[in-house]
Amino acid sequence: MTEKTKEIINNQINEEFYSAYLYLAFSAKLEKWGFKGAANWMKIQAQEENDHALGFFRFLLERGEEPELRAIAKPEEASLKNMLDMFSAGLAHEKHITACIGKIYELAREEKDYALESFTKWYIDEQVEEEANAIEIIDKLKLIGDNGSAVYMLDQELKARMYVPSGPYATANTAA
Numbered sequence: 001m002t003e004k005t006k007e008i009i010n011n012q013i014n015e016e017f018y019s020a021y022l023y024l025a026f027s028a029k030l031e032k033w034g035f036k037g038a039a040n041w042m043k044i045q046a047q048e049e050n051d052h053a054l055g056f057f058r059f060l061l062e063r064g065e066e067p068e069l070r071a072i073a074k075p076e077e078a079s080l081k082n083m084l085d086m087f088s089a090g091l092a093h094e095k096h097i098t099a100c101i102g103k104i105y106e107l108a109r110e111e112k113d114y115a116l117e118s119f120t121k122w123y124i125d126e127q128v129e130e131e132a133n134a135i136e137i138i139d140k141l142k143l144i145g146d147n148g149s150a151v152y153m154l155d156q157e158l159k160a161r162m163y164v165p166s167g168p169y170a171t172a173n174t175a176a
């Protein structure tokens with residue numbers, strides 16, 4: 001594996017852990033505001049991001065490389081003041097991650113690293129879903145506006161989300 005490839009994967013491990021941090025910070029805020037359902041949704045999102053990080057972590061190990069765990073930045077977006085802004089920031093972040101994954105895929109092709117190219121496909125498909133999930137909730141929040149009982153119902157809906165192991169190794173082996 002080239003240094004460039006190792007660098008981009010180590011960076012992505014950090015990006016995915018940052019995503020987990022961001023969603024966990026949102027979860028804490030939402031729970032403080034009384035939105036237990038939305039807090040649950042964000043906490044599960046954080047767990048999935050942790051799985052995404054572990055996917056890249058495992059990939060490096062399987063290729064005989066040692067993952068490098070770097071400092072995770074403070075999620076500044078956690079200072080946002082309402083649920084719509086939070087989910088919108090989440091979507092903007094997912095678009096950034098989609099671009100990151102695209103760069104990994106491009107590098108894999110450039111270097112003819114077919115294993116990495118194949119591995120990255122899982123993340124490309126996952127990003128389509130991640131963006132779609134955020135868009136769906138943003139659309140609902142926009143429709144609802146400040147209708148209290150509708151906000152309550154959406155919160156109940158988000159409470160139903162359950163954690164399912166995510167990432168390219170989730171079905172084969174849940175332990176990283």
Ligand SMILES: [Fe+2]
Pocket residue numbers: 016019048049052097
């Ligand atoms: Fe992710």
Ligand SMILES: [Fe+2]
Pocket residue numbers: 019049094097130
């Ligand atoms: Fe994500």
